[in-house]
Amino acid sequence: MGSPSHQLRQERPNSAAAYVRHRPEKTLLYQIVQEYWPEFQAQLTSHGKYLPAYVTKEFDEYLKCGRLEYGFLRIRCESCHDEKLVAFSCKRRGFCPSCGARRMADSAALLVDEILPHQPMRQWVLSAPFPLRFLFASNPQVMTRVLGIVYRAISTHLAHKAGFAKPFVQTGAVTLIQRFGSALNLNIHFHMLFLDGVYIDPRHANHARFHRVKASTCEELTKLTHTIAHRVGRYLERQGLLERDTGDSYLTAQAVDAPDDDPSHHLLGHSITYRIAIGPQQGRKVFTLQTLPDVGSDNPFSNSVGKTAGFSLHAGVATKANERAKLERLCRYITRPAVSTKRLSLTRNGQVRYELKTPWHNGTTHVIFEPLDFISRLVALVPRPRVNLTRFHGVFAPNSKYRALVTPAKRGKRKKAITAETRQNQTPVEHRASMTWAQRLKRVFDIDVETCSECGGDVRIIASIEDPMVIRKILTHLDGKAFSATTGLLPDCRAPPSPPMGLSV
Numbered sequence: 001m002g003s004p005s006h007q008l009r010q011e012r013p014n015s016a017a018a019y020v021r022h023r024p025e026k027t028l029l030y031q032i033v034q035e036y037w038p039e040f041q042a043q044l045t046s047h048g049k050y051l052p053a054y055v056t057k058e059f060d061e062y063l064k065c066g067r068l069e070y071g072f073l074r075i076r077c078e079s080c081h082d083e084k085l086v087a088f089s090c091k092r093r094g095f096c097p098s099c100g101a102r103r104m105a106d107s108a109a110l111l112v113d114e115i116l117p118h119q120p121m122r123q124w125v126l127s128a129p130f131p132l133r134f135l136f137a138s139n140p141q142v143m144t145r146v147l148g149i150v151y152r153a154i155s156t157h158l159a160h161k162a163g164f165a166k167p168f169v170q171t172g173a174v175t176l177i178q179r180f181g182s183a184l185n186l187n188i189h190f191h192m193l194f195l196d197g198v199y200i201d202p203r204h205a206n207h208a209r210f211h212r213v214k215a216s217t218c219e220e221l222t223k224l225t226h227t228i229a230h231r232v233g234r235y236l237e238r239q240g241l242l243e244r245d246t247g248d249s250y251l252t253a254q255a256v257d258a259p260d261d262d263p264s265h266h267l268l269g270h271s272i273t274y275r276i277a278i279g280p281q282q283g284r285k286v287f288t289l290q291t292l293p294d295v296g297s298d299n300p301f302s303n304s305v306g307k308t309a310g311f312s313l314h315a316g317v318a319t320k321a322n323e324r325a326k327l328e329r330l331c332r333y334i335t336r337p338a339v340s341t342k343r344l345s346l347t348r349n350g351q352v353r354y355e356l357k358t359p360w361h362n363g364t365t366h367v368i369f370e371p372l373d374f375i376s377r378l379v380a381l382v383p384r385p386r387v388n389l390t391r392f393h394g395v396f397a398p399n400s401k402y403r404a405l406v407t408p409a410k411r412g413k414r415k416k417a418i419t420a421e422t423r424q425n426q427t428p429v430e431h432r433a434s435m436t437w438a439q440r441l442k443r444v445f446d447i448d449v450e451t452c453s454e455c456g457g458d459v460r461i462i463a464s465i466e467d468p469m470v471i472r473k474i475l476t477h478l479d480g481k482a483f484s485a486t487t488g489l490l491p492d493c494r495a496p497p498s499p500p501m502g503l504s505v
Contacts, residue, residue: 022066040375049263065090079457094382100337108331114409120196122318127189129310136188140387161213169198172394180338186271186380191334221306225313271380287368
């Protein structure tokens, strides 16, 4: 079964928030999916089209996420014996906000504690033209090769800025492949956390010497973006996926070898180009709400962006070596869930309105979807199975012989005998095992599920309930006893029964 779901309740200002069972059936996202997902499937089936099995499984599992009817844990306080039920989560990677938040917390803590060293880091964000976004979504193998080209181009650029040839220095990066844009559109782009410098000759020392480089100028970023666009286009042309026109630019020749009537490709294409995918308005641009753009405000990162031929390379966000809290916030940002339930609402006529995180340059603040078209947007956000969305490069790669030298966890392929004395000198972060889900919640969301909210005692799992018949019996027994997520499982204590008439105790 999946991991327990969660939600927080800020009731105790001087301590961690008490655990409250997540109730997805009360969220607008869940209600929309529950009502329109069967209709969406039926409409595709009526046209002889069927979604891939992994997409169907994503939606079916989401509708079970956080619902007690599909299984739960029983947790009990060892002191006061207060009990609660913790429902299972779906653990999917598409659009589930609860599981996305858990994965965000887990990934950010892992990167900061075990992977990223105490050195300056910089975020590089690369966006590609619309045709390549569809190509990456349809062909993950090509996306992997292109990502390798991008990493080598940026690492060579950093080596040259440091004044060294590439073979004499080592760089490292962690790439988070994001599939979504702020308007719930399919927008595959790369968030790359790069070392803001290079390691010099780590092979000949017990510790690598770090050399920081200055931030790239706008001219350097534009030149680097042109280099990346040229190398990517040349690779795709050799693969027969792009063709060069007379204007020395590239046009899409073919995307994948799959049949043209694959409904998932149809939905991907419309999501990428901001067009309606289903219904009588199919093919038209998505409806938007706009205000007058703020012409008086300047983009603070305008000098940290390079643009060429539809490619955009941004490198304006950086952290210093001692800014670990800022680095963790950055990691949480780039691993955040695709859908924000706080920005989701319904219009008076039943349409789905989604607020943009920040207004666009033309003043657009919201996008409006028909419910079935909103479901098609969620379908496009579901990644293919066995496609890793987190990649490690250079000294951070699992097979790198330098990883044990530079990472806080000191784990890697480098063969180094660690004596008992060395182990005693390791920090708790270096020596600890991976955090449990409860520890992740307490660290990032300040939710304490290991401590009883009633008496402060230790809480333990006493049973995992997965049998449908047992689940039904327990929930039926609790029905009518005023059980809720904020009260215990057991009924209130009562006095012993009164003795029969004529007897005394």
